[in-house]
Amino acid sequence: xxxxxxxxxxxxxxxxxxxxxxxxxxxxxxxxxxxxxxxxxxxxxxxxxxxxxxxxxxxxxxxxxxxxxxxxxxxxxxxxxxxxxxxxxxxxxxxxxxxxxxxxxxxxxxxxxxx
Amino acid sequence: xxxxxxxxxxxxxxxxxxxxxxxxxxxxxxxxxxxxxxxxxxxxxxxxxxxxxxxxxxxxxxxxxxxxxxxxxxxxxxxxxxxxxxxxxxxxxxxxxxxxxxxxxxxxxxxxxxx
Numbered sequence: 001x002x003x004x005x006x007x008x009x010x011x012x013x014x015x016x017x018x019x020x021x022x023x024x025x026x027x028x029x030x031x032x033x034x035x036x037x038x039x040x041x042x043x044x045x046x047x048x049x050x051x052x053x054x055x056x057x058x059x060x061x062x063x064x065x066x067x068x069x070x071x072x073x074x075x076x077x078x079x080x081x082x083x084x085x086x087x088x089x090x091x092x093x094x095x096x097x098x099x100x101x102x103x104x105x106x107x108x109x110x111x112x113x114x115x
Numbered sequence: 116x117x118x119x120x121x122x123x124x125x126x127x128x129x130x131x132x133x134x135x136x137x138x139x140x141x142x143x144x145x146x147x148x149x150x151x152x153x154x155x156x157x158x159x160x161x162x163x164x165x166x167x168x169x170x171x172x173x174x175x176x177x178x179x180x181x182x183x184x185x186x187x188x189x190x191x192x193x194x195x196x197x198x199x200x201x202x203x204x205x206x207x208x209x210x211x212x213x214x215x216x217x218x219x220x221x222x223x224x225x226x227x228x229x230x
Contacts, residue, residue, distance in 0.1 A: 003158070031216055042119070043159070043204060043220040056217060091159070095216045104149070104216050108158045 002026070004107035006092050012113045018080040021110045023092030025074070031095045032075050033104070034067060038088040046090075049075060050097075061086075082114045117142040119207050121221025128195050129229055136224045138205035139187040145207040148181060148188045149218070154201045162203075163190070195228045202226070 005024045013019050025032045034046040046065070047057040051072035060067070064083070069075040079086050089109040095102040118141040128134050140148075149164035165172045165179045165188065172179050176195075181188040192199055202225050206218040 033216065042222045045217050045219070048217055102216065103161050104218065106158045
């Protein structure tokens with residue numbers, strides 16, 4: 001069974017440009033999460049989808065970030081316009097809907113470098 | 116909100132020695148504490164977890180202990196091997212009511228096992 005897949009694995013853009021990251025969760029996982037790790041710091045929560053609905057977007061840094069999950073399958077995270085401080089590794093994770101929360105499965109991440 | 120502190124940030128041990136990584140959390144409502152291992156260039160993977168109703172859990176060479184009163188938990192790796200070299204993240208999560216699988220992570224520990 002395929003794990004969580006993310007694309008691209010690495011993106012280098014200039015300040016002011018736009019980047020769109022994509023995440024395909026494990027099939028059947030209703031819960032999808034975006035996290036980000038800035039160099040040397042913690043992996044920080046950005047937002048949580050349950051199917052196509054945003055359950056919690058309290059971690060989104062500002063309105064330059066837009067996440068979507070149309071149809072409740074794959075998700076995209078768009079950064080527009082990108083700033084230097086947006087550089088980092090963006091992780092997507094998914095989990096089943098379970099009473100005990102279930103295990104969180106991560107993708108390999110999309111490394112974003114803003115120059 | 117929850118805050119998780121993790122120490123040390125780097126740890127170097129000789130092969131065969133033990134390694135201990137410590138984390139503290141701030142939210143007394145947290146009741147689930149997973150540990151993730153991230154090898155270079157790969158995805159974070161769950162290696163062990165503990166819930167607040169137990170004080171210790173062991174799986175072969177790895178063990179986790181939890182002290183709810185002091186709000187700290189630790190990862191213990193015995194008989195370390197070169198393949199244990201990776202970044203280890205601790206995390207904490209509140210009860211599932213409305214929170215989904217939203218984890219708060221520590222800043223990570225780079226473990227290096229030297230031959």
